[in-house]
Amino acid sequence: MLLNLTALPGDGVGPEVTDEAVRVLETIADVFGHQLSVTRKPIGGAALISAKDPLPADTLQSCLASGAVLLGAVGGPSFDNFPSHLRPESGLLRLRRELGVFANLRPALCFAALEDCSPLRAEVVRGTDVLIVRELLGGIYFGEPRSTQGIPGNRVAIDTMRYGEAEIERIARVAFELARSRRRKVTSVDKANVLDCSRLWREVVTQVGHQYSDVKLGHMYVDSAAMALVARPVDFDVVLTENMFGDILSDQAGAVVGSLGMLGSASIGGAVGLYEPVHGSAPDIAGQGIANPLGAILSAAMLLRYSFKLETEAACVESAVAAVLASGSRTKDLGRSIWGPPIRWCSPKAGAL
Numbered sequence: 001m002l003l004n005l006t007a008l009p010g011d012g013v014g015p016e017v018t019d020e021a022v023r024v025l026e027t028i029a030d031v032f033g034h035q036l037s038v039t040r041k042p043i044g045g046a047a048l049i050s051a052k053d054p055l056p057a058d059t060l061q062s063c064l065a066s067g068a069v070l071l072g073a074v075g076g077p078s079f080d081n082f083p084s085h086l087r088p089e090s091g092l093l094r095l096r097r098e099l100g101v102f103a104n105l106r107p108a109l110c111f112a113a114l115e116d117c118s119p120l121r122a123e124v125v126r127g128t129d130v131l132i133v134r135e136l137l138g139g140i141y142f143g144e145p146r147s148t149q150g151i152p153g154n155r156v157a158i159d160t161m162r163y164g165e166a167e168i169e170r171i172a173r174v175a176f177e178l179a180r181s182r183r184r185k186v187t188s189v190d191k192a193n194v195l196d197c198s199r200l201w202r203e204v205v206t207q208v209g210h211q212y213s214d215v216k217l218g219h220m221y222v223d224s225a226a227m228a229l230v231a232r233p234v235d236f237d238v239v240l241t242e243n244m245f246g247d248i249l250s251d252q253a254g255a256v257v258g259s260l261g262m263l264g265s266a267s268i269g270g271a272v273g274l275y276e277p278v279h280g281s282a283p284d285i286a287g288q289g290i291a292n293p294l295g296a297i298l299s300a301a302m303l304l305r306y307s308f309k310l311e312t313e314a315a316c317v318e319s320a321v322a323a324v325l326a327s328g329s330r331t332k333d334l335g336r337s338i339w340g341p342p343i344r345w346c347s348p349k350a351g352a353l
């Protein structure tokens with residue numbers, strides 16, 4: 001099979017973790033007899049510097065002409081004061097919208113070898129296997145109007161949270177379908193005690209749920225869900241939630257399972273799938289060869305699974321990740337309690353995937 005990808009390394013640690021993920025895909029292609037073609041294009045801050053646009057037309061065109069897109073990370077402190085349409089993040093948001101990827105899947109799995117890496121006790125995180133299904137093209141990220149108006153000292157800023165029934169229904173279906181291949185439990189997270197958007201969300205999710213009577217549906221307010229995610233993470237199977245709550249809860253889930261550096265993601269449902277680690281550009285550690293590449297590598301596994309339907313190859317990458325961790329290799333973010341066995345620190349390049 002031809003695996004024709006566009007790689008968007010982006011900013012900060014993006015390029016180094018993307019390189020490692022591409023190396024893994026090269027190995028998979030060799031072993032399983034596929035042909036891998038990777039076109040690298042700029043996005044985010046890198047594209048602002050080279051093309052004065054966080055999503056140049058040429059980058060978008062290449063993505064739309066690919067079988068899948070692998071992205072590193074965007075953003076960095078040097079762009080913090082840029083106007084919002086010229087921030088690196090706006091390039092990523094536009095890309096998500098242009099690709100039409102409304103369903104963002106963020107699995108948070110506690111690998112057996114990492115039970116002691118969580119800030120929570122091992123017995124609390126043991127067996128955690130959560131899939132966050134985050135709506136990616138709606139809510140406060142994209143709602144209009146949005147503006148900052150007035151004179152300094154007296155300005156007012158507005159963002160708009162907006163959801164339509166069709167948008168809620170399509171993401172709910174994704175969550176219920178995925179739950180059928182897992183433990184058949186969906187927890188829908190909202191703030192229905194305060195927000196109209198959330199009341200509509202709860203109503204539509206409940207309606208869709210009636211068509212999936214084999215899946216158990218529960219609802220939680222986001223504050224309570226945040227608490228339960230650290231108190232009893234094993235209770236969650238599929239977490240279905242809107243754009244901003246999903247952004248927040250997925251970082252939290254990263255910490256629960258040991259490190260945000262471990263989380264990969266798939267954004268699907270549109271013309272071309274987009275795969276990116278959940279961690280950001282981590283400018284403080286960029287270029288030092290110490291960034292955890294596993295989030296990017298696990299994103300590459302999801303790319304094989306969802307865009308190319310190569311389940312065996314995807315599972316092979318995931319079991320290689322588990323094996324490397326079981327062998328004791330660690331990047332620095334996976335600090336372990338002083339009572340654990342000795343750690344073999346390694347730079348990602350020395351990893352044996």
Ligand code: IPM
Pocket residue numbers: 074075089092093247278280
């Ligand atoms: C994420 C990131 C992005 C988001 C940023 C970089 C725009 O935090 O993918 O979680 O908020 O969606």
Ligand code: MG
Pocket residue numbers: 247248251278
């Ligand atoms: Mg985020």
